[in-house]
Amino acid sequence: MTASEPRPDIAVAGAGVSGTTCAVALSRYGFAVTLIDDQPDAGGQVFRAPSPYARERIRADQERRKGDRIREHLAASGVDHRRATRIWGLTGRFDLDLLGPDGMAQLRAERLVIANGAVERFLPAPGWTTPRVIGLAGASILLRGGGTLPGRSIVLAGSGPLLFSVAHQVLALGGKVAAIVSSAGVGEWIELGTKLYRDAERLLEATRWMAQITAARIPIHYNARISDIQNLEDGVLVTICPKDRRKSSSTVNASILAYGDGLKPTTLLSRAAGARHEYDPSGDYFKPVTDTAGRTDITNLYVTGDAAGIEGAEASRLRGLVTAHAIALDTGRITKAEFDSLAAPALRRLQKLAAISVTMRRLMRSGHDCALAIPDTTILCRCEQVMASAVRQAIAAGARDVNQVKAWTRCGMGPCQGRSCEDGLRQILMESGDISPQDTGILTARTPFFPLPLSTISGEFVYDDIPLPKAAPL
Numbered sequence: 156m157t158a159s160e161p162r163p164d165i166a167v168a169g170a171g172v173s174g175t176t177c178a179v180a181l182s183r184y185g186f187a188v189t190l191i192d193d194q195p196d197a198g199g200q201v202f203r204a205p206s207p208y209a210r211e212r213i214r215a216d217q218e219r220r221k222g223d224r225i226r227e228h229l230a231a232s233g234v235d236h237r238r239a240t241r242i243w244g245l246t247g248r249f250d251l252d253l254l255g256p257d258g259m260a261q262l263r264a265e266r267l268v269i270a271n272g273a274v275e276r277f278l279p280a281p282g283w284t285t286p287r288v289i290g291l292a293g294a295s296i297l298l299r300g301g302g303t304l305p306g307r308s309i310v311l312a313g314s315g316p317l318l319f320s321v322a323h324q325v326l327a328l329g330g331k332v333a334a335i336v337s338s339a340g341v342g343e344w345i346e347l348g349t350k351l352y353r354d355a356e357r358l359l360e361a362t363r364w365m366a367q368i369t370a371a372r373i374p375i376h377y378n379a380r381i382s383d384i385q386n387l388e389d390g391v392l393v394t395i396c397p398k399d400r401r402k403s404s405s406t407v408n409a410s411i412l413a414y415g416d417g418l419k420p421t422t423l424l425s426r427a428a429g430a431r432h433e434y435d436p437s438g439d440y441f442k443p444v445t446d447t448a449g450r451t452d453i454t455n456l457y458v459t460g461d462a463a464g465i466e467g468a469e470a471s472r473l474r475g476l477v478t479a480h481a482i483a484l485d486t487g488r489i490t491k492a493e494f495d496s497l498a499a500p501a502l503r504r505l506q507k508l509a510a511i512s513v514t515m516r517r518l519m520r521s522g523h524d525c526a527l528a529i530p531d532t533t534i535l536c537r538c539e540q541v542m543a544s545a546v547r548q549a550i551a552a553g554a555r556d557v558n559q560v561k562a563w564t565r566c567g568m569g570p571c572q573g574r575s576c577e578d579g580l581r582q583i584l585m586e587s588g589d590i591s592p593q594d595t596g597i598l599t600a601r602t603p604f605f606p607l608p609l610s611t612i613s614g615e616f617v618y619d620d621i622p623l624p625k626a627a628p629l
């Protein structure tokens with residue numbers, strides 16, 4: 156049943172690197188901080204705490220060590236860390252509905268920092284809803300967090316650095332990568348390489364991955380996209396279509412396909428809070444409008460880390476720190492001069508890293524830049540089983556933005572709240588060329604953010620307890 160809790164000064168939503176860094180810094184300023192995260196341990200996507208099985212199977216690397224340090228700092232701080240607790244509703248200023256190991260709870264905070272990270276995006280291809288097709292970022296959770304190979308052999312397709320990161324993780328677990336299909340060309344990858352000198356650690360890591368991938372003789376198809384996926388009895392048959400239409404398509408067989416078209420900020424909470432969002436052409440996604448410290452247009456609401464725009468793990472850590480200093484300034488705990496001097500090193504480093512994140516976002520959006528038309532018979536919205544043809548009919552009948560299409564077709568109305576179909580929907584809306592990305596809009600957020608067991612709301616009951624009205628006399 157619902158329990159209302161004492162009011163913390165600040166609630167931080169998300170215990171990835173940005174949220175944890177922010178929460179620990181805020182507690183050092185003396186704030187009462189509650190950090191809420193749906194994972195059993197802090198660390199988020201990059202510094203995810205591996206399961207005991209994965210700990211045994213995967214050698215500790217730099218990320219594992221950094222993640223362990225983040226968790227140690229958090230444990231030593233005064234932060235109230237709510238593990239395995241999901242925020243499923245947000246109303247007012249700021250009432251959070253939580254579902255955790257002890258059931259439902261409500262938390263009201265004076266200030267809210269949203270640090271709920273990124274989510275992967277997909278451009279639908281024929282066959283993308285068949286079994287044995289998983290997300291590229293999802294595959295990295297299985298590999299890194301669970302120490303588990305998703306299949307005997309795997310095709311990795313799409314855009315962004317996750318392609319090579321996941322290839323490295325598959326090889327590290329002794330798996331086989333049947334092919335890598337990159338929508339970006341060699342030149343774009345080389346450009347990222349030339350920017351990485353600003354971040355020696357990542358340059359070293361990328362060099363190691365590429366050496367490993369070259370030694371394993373993995374075929375890499377640059378400037379190419381997936382145009383068809385067939386589900387076979389014991390695997391998938393993937394058709395690879397070069398961007399250059401003069402070149403012919405080819406096929407590759409594997410037990411599984413992992414594909415994804417980069418990342419976008421998770422905007423569910425910031426949308427529910429009513430913050431202003433805008434289209435960002437550099438990443439081809441919508442994001443909340445914030446200043447460099449994460450302040451939004453709503454008083455006492457901050458968004459930090461990848462939830463405010465995709466920049467990567469190190470930048471997210473720095474953003475979390477700057478947001479904490481900004482809150483200290485906004486509440487009068489430090490002066491503007493103190494803020495300037497405390498935030499300066501992080502802001503300088505962020506400026507240095509900006510060239511890398513701009514190139515990374517360009518790589519992530521390379522799939523969108525060469526997207527193939529989504530065939531009419533392809534399912535766009537998996538939750539509500541809406542085909543591309545239904546969306547095109549709604550547009551022909553006058554729908555002009557994602558929310559109109561959602562109301563008319565139910566595309567984006569299912570339990571995933573448009574996380575998987577919104578990008579495909581936007582692509583179809585823009586096909587005619589007379590709707591700009593900004594005008595396509597962003598789907599409205601609806602409570603509950605995730606499917607909930609009804610029993611958590613209703614509590615325990617037996618049918619005899621339900622007072623049934625007597626039938627009206629005849």
Ligand SMILES: Cc1cc2nc3c(=O)[nH]c(=O)nc-3n(C[C@H](O)[C@H](O)[C@H](O)COP(=O)(O)OP(=O)(O)OC[C@H]3O[C@@H](n4cnc5c(N)ncnc54)[C@H](O)[C@@H]3O)c2cc1C
Binds near residue numbers: 198241320460461
């Ligand atoms: C699946 C995936 C894999 C990735 N792998 C890599 C990689 O290998 N290398 C790399 O450089 N970048 C990777 N990224 C990008 C990476 O997420 C960021 O650069 C970095 O982790 C951002 O840190 P953050 O703290 O902003 O967010 P995150 O690390 O994503 O942390 C956000 C946290 O919020 C939690 N959360 C979200 N919504 C809710 C909610 N409603 N209730 C409770 N908790 C919630 C999430 O579970 C997560 O723990 C990946 C992204 C994804 C989505």
